[in-house]
Amino acid sequence: MADFFNEDTPHGWLKRVIYKKYLQAYVAKILNFNLNVVLIDGFAGEGRYGSEWRNEIESYGSPLIMIMVVLQFYCNFIDRKNQQTIGSTWTNLHETAIRRFMEELTEEGEEVRRPELVGIGKTYIYLVENKPKNFKALRRNIQLYLGSFFRSDVELETSERDKSVVIQVRHPQFPITISISRVTFDEFQRERFHNSKTLTILDPFGYSHTPMQHVQEFVDQTSEVLISFMSGFVNRFCRKNPGSVAELYGIDRPSGNLEEFLRIVRDNAKGSTAENPKSCTKSYIEHMKRRTGSAYAQFYEMRGKRNNVIYHLIHFANHDKALEAMKETLNTCTQYEGVFKMTDYKVLVEGIPLELGNAQNEEELARTIFGEYCGKTVKLVDVKNFVFEHTPFVFRKNALKLLEKQTDPKIINVVDSRNSTEKRRKWTYPDWGDWKLTFRGSDT
Numbered sequence: 194m195a196d197f198f199n200e201d202t203p204h205g206w207l208k209r210v211i212y213k214k215y216l217q218a219y220v221a222k223i224l225n226f227n228l229n230v231v232l233i234d235g236f237a238g239e240g241r242y243g244s245e246w247r248n249e250i251e252s253y254g255s256p257l258i259m260i261m262v263v264l265q266f267y268c269n270f271i272d273r274k275n276q277q278t279i280g281s282t283w284t285n286l287h288e289t290a291i292r293r294f295m296e297e298l299t300e301e302g303e304e305v306r307r308p309e310l311v312g313i314g315k316t317y318i319y320l321v322e323n324k325p326k327n328f329k330a331l332r333r334n335i336q337l338y339l340g341s342f343f344r345s346d347v348e349l350e351t352s353e354r355d356k357s358v359v360i361q362v363r364h365p366q367f368p369i370t371i372s373i374s375r376v377t378f379d380e381f382q383r384e385r386f387h388n389s390k391t392l393t394i395l396d397p398f399g400y401s402h403t404p405m406q407h408v409q410e411f412v413d414q415t416s417e418v419l420i421s422f423m424s425g426f427v428n429r430f431c432r433k434n435p436g437s438v439a440e441l442y443g444i445d446r447p448s449g450n451l452e453e454f455l456r457i458v459r460d461n462a463k464g465s466t467a468e469n470p471k472s473c474t475k476s477y478i479e480h481m482k483r484r485t486g487s488a489y490a491q492f493y494e495m496r497g498k499r500n501n502v503i504y505h506l507i508h509f510a511n512h513d514k515a516l517e518a519m520k521e522t523l524n525t526c527t528q529y530e531g532v533f534k535m536t537d538y539k540v541l542v543e544g545i546p547l548e549l550g551n552a553q554n555e556e557e558l559a560r561t562i563f564g565e566y567c568g569k570t571v572k573l574v575d576v577k578n579f580v581f582e583h584t585p586f587v588f589r590k591n592a593l594k595l596l597e598k599q600t601d602p603k604i605i606n607v608v609d610s611r612n613s614t615e616k617r618r619k620w621t622y623p624d625w626g627d628w629k630l631t632f633r634g635s636d637t
């Protein structure tokens with residue numbers, strides 16, 4: 194792995210586009226509500242690939258992506274307050290920061306100090322990297338970038354044992370604290386803050402450093418996790434290294450009953466007995482949900498050029514809005530990111546590629562919903578969650594309208610189970626009320 198941060202890969206880039214997009218949605222949602230954001234990167238890496246300082250956020254590693262997205266948010270917030278074009282301050286400062294690596298500028302910082310902004314949350318970023326060389330490089334890259342962005346407003350505190358470094362931005366409009374720890378992820382203990390939401394990114398090389406016992410600490414009512422799950426490795430090493438795989442799944446080491454253990458890991462996924470990476474992932478999700486009470490999980494299959502499964506990206510959350518935000522994020526992913534186009538790659542759900550770029554076919558969504566629910570009565574919210582968790586689609590009410598409006602309707606009854614006196618308009622499914630939909634049987 195000596196060259197990991199020297200040479201970037203297309204699928205690594207794709208993953209980081211997803212991080213960037215989701216972080217942009219997440220950070221804005223939380224900070225705008227005047228809550229604090231906690232971002233944790235359990236396998237941080239160096240923060241940069243190669244030796245260039247590039248403009249595109251996704252060309253950096255996940256820790257710098259976190260920092261850049263947060264800075265971008267605060268800049269946008271300031272722009273909004275000043276009624277400027279959104280993003281102009283960020284772009285100027287970022288580009289100036291990057292330029293400073295190429296040429297020595299003499300004029301002092303472009304940013305203007307203003308009083309502290311009220312009504313906006315603070316950001317705490319925790320980065321965990323156990324390899325001394327990578328830790329050192331990460332620390333330096335962050336100092337260089339922030340130092341160049343702010344010039345004189347970054348303050349650095351180093352803890353006594355030099356196992357962790359705290360970098361604090363002392364600019365009243367950028368309330369950001371970054372802690373970098375040189376420990377292994379399973380040694381890292383999270384801090385909890387009032388009025389905050391936490392997003393943890395876990396991007397290990399393999400599967401043996403993320404025991405469920407520890408990962409589950411990062412999934413709760415106010416905390417989401419995005420984990421790269423090396424399902425192919427797990428599938429392969431199930432028999433060779435059952436101890437590590439058992440820890441990954443939070444299963445006590447099987448006492449001699451290897452077959453039973455393998456069955457639990459591989460067959461736990463409902464409806465699937467196949468020995469394949471996907472069933473390992475589904476099984477993992479089942480185990481995590483059971484242990485954390487996490488209500489929601491979705492996973493994305495990342496495939497390489499030869500259509501091979503590289504890994505599954507799993508998103509655990511306790512709020513349906515989180516799943517919705519992730520799907521919407523992916524749905525708007527076709528913009529050119531420099532010369533990179535996300536549609537060059539495949540992101541799949543249940544074997545079906547996502548229609549990136551708002552290109553979703555709503556008739557296909559309608560067919561998928563009907564296929565799942567024909568002959569049943571279900572809550573509207575369950576239909577929505579099914580779409581977000583188990584299909585490649587973004588939930589759109591228009592698909593329900595298509596099913597109800599046709600000459601041979603497939604939705605035959607829509608009632609508000611709260612018996613509200615308020616009536617819905619025909620072919621609408623309002624957010625108020627507790628709507629139940631009845632789908633006709635397939636051959637009636």
Ligand SMILES: C[S@@+](CC[C@H](N)C(=O)[O-])C[C@H]1O[C@@H](n2cnc3c(N)ncnc32)[C@H](O)[C@@H]1O
Nearest residue numbers: 236237238254255322323324327377378396402
């Ligand atoms: C796949 S890389 C992370 C890449 C990063 N997410 C990015 O976007 O650039 C994994 C990193 O985790 C580090 N690492 C490996 N085992 C670890 C452990 N047990 N705890 C913390 N970091 C670890 C490696 O040194 C490596 O830098």
